[in-house]
Amino acid sequence: MYQSVRTTLYIAMLFVGPFLTAQQSDSLALTSSRTKELAIPAMRTDSTEIEQVDISESNTSSTKIDGEIPLTFTGKSSEFQLKDLEVASKYDSLWLTELHKSAEWFTEMQDEVQNPLEEDNTSIDLPTDTLKARLARLNEKTPFNISYNPSLESVIKSFLIRKKGLMERMLTASQFYFPLFEQELDNHDIPLEIKYLAIVESALNPRARSRVGAKGLWQFMFSTGKMYGLNVSSYIDERNDPILATKAACKYLDKLHDIFGDWDLALAAYNSGPGNVNKAIRRSGGYKNYWNIRRNLPRETAGYVPAFLATMYIFEYAEEHGLRKENIERPYFQTDTVHVKNLITFDQISKLVDISKEELEMLNPAYKLNIIPKIKGKTYALRLPVSKIGKFVNNENAIYAYAKKELDSLEKPLPQLVETKNQIRYKVRSGDYLGKIAERYGVGVSQIKRWNGLRSNNLRIGQRLTIFPRKPYFQKTVAQGKTSKSNKTPSSTKGAKVHTVQSGDSLWTISRKYPGISIENLREWNGLSGNNLKPGTKLKLCDCSS
Numbered sequence: 067m068y069q070s071v072r073t074t075l076y077i078a079m080l081f082v083g084p085f086l087t088a089q090q091s092d093s094l095a096l097t098s099s100r101t102k103e104l105a106i107p108a109m110r111t112d113s114t115e116i117e118q119v120d121i122s123e124s125n126t127s128s129t130k131i132d133g134e135i136p137l138t139f140t141g142k143s144s145e146f147q148l149k150d151l152e153v154a155s156k157y158d159s160l161w162l163t164e165l166h167k168s169a170e171w172f173t174e175m176q177d178e179v180q181n182p183l184e185e186d187n188t189s190i191d192l193p194t195d196t197l198k199a200r201l202a203r204l205n206e207k208t209p210f211n212i213s214y215n216p217s218l219e220s221v222i223k224s225f226l227i228r229k230k231g232l233m234e235r236m237l238t239a240s241q242f243y244f245p246l247f248e249q250e251l252d253n254h255d256i257p258l259e260i261k262y263l264a265i266v267e268s269a270l271n272p273r274a275r276s277r278v279g280a281k282g283l284w285q286f287m288f289s290t291g292k293m294y295g296l297n298v299s300s301y302i303d304e305r306n307d308p309i310l311a312t313k314a315a316c317k318y319l320d321k322l323h324d325i326f327g328d329w330d331l332a333l334a335a336y337n338s339g340p341g342n343v344n345k346a347i348r349r350s351g352g353y354k355n356y357w358n359i360r361r362n363l364p365r366e367t368a369g370y371v372p373a374f375l376a377t378m379y380i381f382e383y384a385e386e387h388g389l390r391k392e393n394i395e396r397p398y399f400q401t402d403t404v405h406v407k408n409l410i411t412f413d414q415i416s417k418l419v420d421i422s423k424e425e426l427e428m429l430n431p432a433y434k435l436n437i438i439p440k441i442k443g444k445t446y447a448l449r450l451p452v453s454k455i456g457k458f459v460n461n462e463n464a465i466y467a468y469a470k471k472e473l474d475s476l477e478k479p480l481p482q483l484v485e486t487k488n489q490i491r492y493k494v495r496s497g498d499y500l501g502k503i504a505e506r507y508g509v510g511v512s513q514i515k516r517w518n519g520l521r522s523n524n525l526r527i528g529q530r531l532t533i534f535p536r537k538p539y540f541q542k543t544v545a546q547g548k549t550s551k552s553n554k555t556p557s558s559t560k561g562a563k564v565h566t567v568q569s570g571d572s573l574w575t576i577s578r579k580y581p582g583i584s585i586e587n588l589r590e591w592n593g594l595s596g597n598n599l600k601p602g603t604k605l606k607l608c609d610c611s612s
Contacts, residue, residue, distance in 0.1 A: 190223050192387075197222065200383060208259050210329050212375060215357060221372040222379055226387055232269075233380050237391035239270045240381075243283070247312060254316040257329060262377045263336075266370065272306050272431040281305040282431075284315035294318055301439045302446070307432035330356035330371055338367040401429060402455045403447040407462065410448075410469045412436035418465050419454050494529040497590060508536035567603040580607055 198214040205212035225233060240261075247261035267285040268274035280287050282305040286296060294314035296304040304310045322332035325340060334356060335343045346362035353359050360368050380389065412426045413436070427436065429449045438446050450458060458465065492503065500511045500523050514520070517532050525531075565576055573585045573594075588594065591606040599605075 190226050192223060192226070194219065200379065204379065204382060208378075209257050210259065210375070210378075211355065211357075213357075217357075217360075218372050218375060221369075221376045225373075225376045225380055230389065233377075233384075234389050234391060236265050236270065236377075237381070237384060237389060240265070241391070241393075243270055243308065246308060250309075250312045250316050254320055256316055256319055256323075259378055260319060262381060263333065263374055265377050266373045272308050272311075272428075282311045283308055284311050286311065286314065290318065301435055301437060302432055303434050304432055306434075310432075326354075328354065328356075333371050333374060334363060334367050337370040338364050342367065400452045401449050402452050403449045404455060404459055406438045406446050406448050407440070408466045408469065409440040409473065410438050410466065412438075414465075414469045414472065415448070415458075418461075418468065419450065419457050421450065421454050425451075489532055489534050492531045492533050494525045494527055494531065496527055498525060498527075499523070499586060499590060500525065501586065503531070503533070507533050509533065563607055565605045565607055567599045567601050567605060569601045571599055571601070573597055573599070576605065583607060 194214075197219055201212050201214050201218075243264065244261050247264065248258050251258050251260055264270060264283050268283045270283065272283050273281075274283070274285065275281050276285060278287070281291075281303060284305075286294075286305045288298060291298065291305045291311075291314065294317050296307075296310060296314050298304065319332055319336060322335045322340065323329060326332055326335065326343065331343055331354065334346075342364055343359075346359040347354060349362040350359040356371055360371075380387065384391070412423050412430075412433070415421065415426060416423045423436070429451075430438075438448060440446075448458070490507075492507075494503075500514055504511045504514055511523070514531060514533060515523075517534065565580070567576075573588050577583050577585050577588060588605060591608065
């Protein structure tokens, strides 16, 4: 019970948005843009003014999707819209703009960490004594080993001079993510200052991808993400999910701290791996203070912890340095989630709920293909602004019916290729190869490989293949006791079974002399791997012993 309450509070605090109960009085209508022939025009993405459809207008007509809530068509509108009694809040373009810039911020921050500049930044008004005093105060209230050294001073001043704009944008964007981080860090008894690590890792971009393939707010590699329960499939990458990735990062950092007993070393290990930190400790002669082993760490890690400490300092003393953030009167998109019951695409949600695809992508960054799948045994959630959630929940049946109808209209595989009753089991014989079998049954080589899980074109005699033929194959039989030419390869000329290689011959010229015989046949029947032929060599012209 206690855990359930904590989970509920966590979700509520996560996006700092009040929970929206179902609005029983909602009266919602779906507006269709289809003409008599159909064609849905492109959805308007500018939703700063959401037009409400007046269903009492004389130019309004209705239809239904599979017997569910009626679709309403209005001559003035070319959009699908669901009506709600509550007037939707105007779209907050500032936040969408801020978070869509995050891809640019990520690259900028990565360059700063990977190529730290330790230079004389004397143009900023930050006396060394003042910096020392402030760092000492930070050290008193955090478990990190924060002490003055010239390298850290250089990084802080570099951030304040060259990255001032980046830091101000981070101050603004942090209002969305920091409540999430702080709640989960507190749940795992991890220092709350670790929240600044996400700025260094990803510049608060949930879809950030590094040059080596690390992804998400906390930059998990594939294997490490799997280790901490972050699943990746063709549809989903949970490394991009803000909630799940934050939980995994807390578990990983907690484990690293258990290993090293020091938060500075835990951060270094988070960046470069525990192995590199252990090697740096050995190479330094056994020192365990980050600053004493720093020169033995990889270059990126050498700039990683200073960047984290510099970010922490700037956030704590932003006002003293004149850094300004955009204060938002309400949290970015008070949001809620709904479990999705059937497969649906972002395009369909955008049309029906009147929300831009960009907004959906930003709120649901874990869906790689902008599709929320339906997979047995799995539960997937859609996050929407509270002003839209009521529209979706109260019209789920109509929405899923529309999505199914649209998906059913897409082209499907030909029935004869998927129906089990048409399949055959083919036994590979000597001389068979995929191209030959594919031509025999009127299918493609790639199809045979897909049906049988083949990774190469190699076959073995006796192997069984499942095939869904497009055309019937009738094997010719030869009457016993006869030695007709049909007993030979039909491609042989004048009954020839052997060709003697002449000067100037090639596999291509020989195959042209005997219609129906291909280069692949010659290679298969004669055990050839290359194209070089020696004059006088005798080549078989059939799958037989000569």
